[in-house]
Amino acid sequence: MRGMEKSSKLPKLPLVLTGNRLRDGDVVYFDGSDWTGDLSGAALAEDEATARRLETIAGDSAGVVVDAYLVTAAKGEDGRPAPAHYREAIRASGPTIDFGETA
Amino acid sequence: MYRYDEFDEQIVRERVEQFRGQVERRLDGSLTEDEFKPLRLMNGLYLQLHAYMLRVAVPYGTLNSAQMRQLALIAERYDRGYGHFTTRQNLQYNWLKLVDVPDILGLLADVGMHAIQTSGNCIRNVTADHFAGVAADEIEDPRPTAELIRQWSTLHPEFEYLPRKFKIAVTGAEEDRAAVSVHDIGIRIVRNEAGEVGYRILVGGGLGRTPMVGKTVRDFLPRVELLDYLQAILRVYNRHGRRDNKYKARIKILVHELGAAEFTAQVEEEYRQLERDGIAVAEAELARIAQYFAPPPLDERAEPSDLLAKAREADPALELFARHNLVPHKVRGHTALVLSVKPIGKPPGDATAEQMRVLADLAEQYSHGEMRITHMQNVVLPHVRLDDVPAIHERLLEAGLAEPNAALITDIIACPGMDYCALATARSIPIAEDIQRVFADPARQAEIGKLSIKISGCINACGHHHVGNIGILGLERMGRENYQITLGGDPGNATTLGERLGPGIDADAVPGAIEAIVDTYLELREGPEEQFLTTLARVGHDPFKPALEAKKETADASA
Structure with missing residues (x-):
């Protein structure tokens, strides 16, 4: 588990908890009670205590989600989480290119 | 097969x-x-x-x-x-x-396929010249040797947990089209003065974080000794390769740290002490394997083909395609046909299920059921009658596989990059697509001539950027994608690693920078016959630097 020890330094706040679902590899985010495929529905941890609670979830979810990790997110104008880095933007929205039949 | x-x-x-x-x-x-x-x-x-x-x-x-x-x-x-x-x-x-x-x-x-040893710290799938059994400059088809190594290395108990992954490539031709010098072990099939066929063995090449060109450890290895000798190399590596640092674990680092002479001495010593355990290659076994790769029955035919010549005259698209995508076959009247999986503005190397079926049908109908995948991410129909090229071209046009750009500037190698890959630091595919669009005009591509662009989305170099005539490496800088450009790489006989042209630039500046580099080359070359690497060797990197700087300023100003 990447940086999930209690004492570990957290990435910059605010944060979301994300990973890939074990069964199908889909990108998922923790929404407070379950995992969702939609970043804007993710629970946004804006303080350290909330982030630490998400960290516990990550540890407990290893049977469902692979390599769950906390990652810095932006807070959109609507208050919902949005990607803060291009890697997370691509994870959230898929490849930036046309592929398969649509290419 | x-x-x-x-x-x-x-x-x-x-x-x-x-x-x-x-x-x-x-x-x-x-x-x-x-x-x-x-x-x-x-x-x-x-x-x-x-x-x-x-x-x-x-x-x-x-x-x-x-x-x-x-x-x-x-x-x-x-x-x-x-x-x-x-x-x-x-x-x-x-x-x-x-x-x-x-x-x-x-x-x-x-269908006799699998994914075993395509990952992990083992001997990976063995690669070979994609014109094996076809090329006129071939001493011997490299595939029986590659197949022998496959059989030996599959689930080899001693080499399942090497310090790091291990890649072997084989070529049997005078021109190295398998980039053997940038593999952990490169094998060249050669003939000695007595006319016997054997192997030149190179060790310690590789790209990635620390690119190196392989060193020759044996100029001529008798054929029967191949597996024993590979075993000696792998044993020295398995014993002394670094397991403490993933980035220093490849055999190239061991060869580099020991020096080629000391490494070779250790291999030779290991080889002398090896108890020959019955894996010496029996000629009969090699012959048994080789018979599976016997050339298909091809009738020698008149060359050039009148039929193709007439069709080329009548159809400019076919003319372009035939000029760039046909490779001479050792049997008269035949060709190896390169089917470019690099349509302009689409992901390099991607083929739809429908296209795969067209390829399968064409291979069955026109190429004895056989295809090759090239390290350039294209597909080859290896045994095609020249007379059949017009009919094949028709089908390729319908399938979107008729791009007449083999080995030209839009025949770009690109790794999946950050659009897919968890290791990537930047995207590769959109960069390749944008560059293709800049050079889409076939006349312009033909004027430029053979020129390779290779793009990797991280330092691991799956896109072979170090050996691109123009190499592009995507990194991250301050939360943005940033691309370093290298010039002068060559994966062939005179293996050369490209050198960086200057500081990295933004994604949107890359196509313009490449265009400026190409324009500079066209200005400076002594004639259309002078290829990019020759011009570069003559004039050096300096004349190309201003073009890159200008593009960088434009990008900075617009940021």
Whole structure:
């Protein structure tokens, strides 16, 4: 588990908890009670205590989600989480290119 | 073509069932991810950004129509209708679900295919010249040698846990089209003064974080000694290769740190002490393997083909295609046809299930059922009658596979980059597509001539950027994608690693910078015959630097 020890330094706040679902590899985010495929529905941890609670979830979810990790997110104008880095933007929205039949 | 024997069949089938059990145990919680990950990697299964990715082995890049159709079926049934040909002559699926993978491996096994040793710290799928058995400059078809190594290295108990992955490439031709100098072991089939065929062995080449050109450790190795000698090399590496640091674990670092002379001495000493354990290659066994690669019955025909010549005159598109995508065949009246999987503005190396079926049909009808995957991410029909080229071209046009750009500037190698890959630091595919659009005009491409662009989305260099005439490396700088450009790389006989032209630039500045570099080359070359590397060697990097700087300023100003 990447940086999930209690004492570990957290990435910059605010944060979301994300990973890939074990069964199908889909990108998922923790929404407070379950995992969702939609970043804007993710629970946004804006303080350290909330982030630490998400960290516990990550540890407990290893049977469902692979390599769950906390990652810095932006807070959109609507208050919902949005990607803060291009890697997370691509994870959230898929490849930036046309592929398969649509290419 | 080689056909798996009953042992291969059994190994592959058992592996499928073994993996099915492992997946079940992972899903029911009996295995943790830490326990499961090495097991899935041994079966070529990665977890990428959006889904699981399966890397299917295409040994030495050769496959038949039935296999290609099965790849199409899997793409359609379990992926999103396409697959990706890689620089390792393999095929990757990008959108798989873990729960489906055992069934997919079963479908592959049905056509003698698998994903064993396409990942992990073992001897990987062996690659070879994609014009094997075709090229006029060939001493011998490299595939029997590659197949011998495949049989020896498959599930080799001593070499399943090497310090790091291990890649072997073989060429039997005078011109190295398999980039053997940038592999852990490169094998060149050569003839000695007595006229005997044997092997020149190079060790310690590689790209990635620390690019190195392989060193020759044996100028001429008698054929029967091959496997014993490889064993000696692997033993020295297995014993002394660094396991403390992943970035220093490849054999190239060991060769570099010991020095080629000391490394060679250690290999030779190991070789002398080796108890020959019965793996010396019996000529009869090599002959048995070689018969599977016997050339198909091709009738020598008049060359040039009148039929093709007339069709070329009548059809400018065919003329362009024939000029760039036909490669001379050793049998008169035939050609090896390069089918470019690089249509302008589309992901390099991606083929839809429908295109795969067209390739399979064309191979069956016109090329004795055989295809090759090239490390350039294209497909070759190796044994085509020149007379058949017009008919094939018609079908390729309909399938979107008739791009007349083989070995030209838009025939770009690009790794999947950050659009798919978990290791990437930047995207590769959109950069390739943008550059293709700049140079889309076939007349302009023809004027530029042969020029290779290779793009990697991270330092691991799957896109071979170090050996691109123009290399592009995507990195991250201050939260943005940033691209370094190198000039002068060459994967062939005179293997050369490109040198950086200057500071990295933004993504949107890359196409313009490449255009400026190419314009500078066109200005400075002494004639259309002078290729990019010759001009570069003559004038050096300096004349190209202002072009890059200008583009950088433009990008800075618009940021």
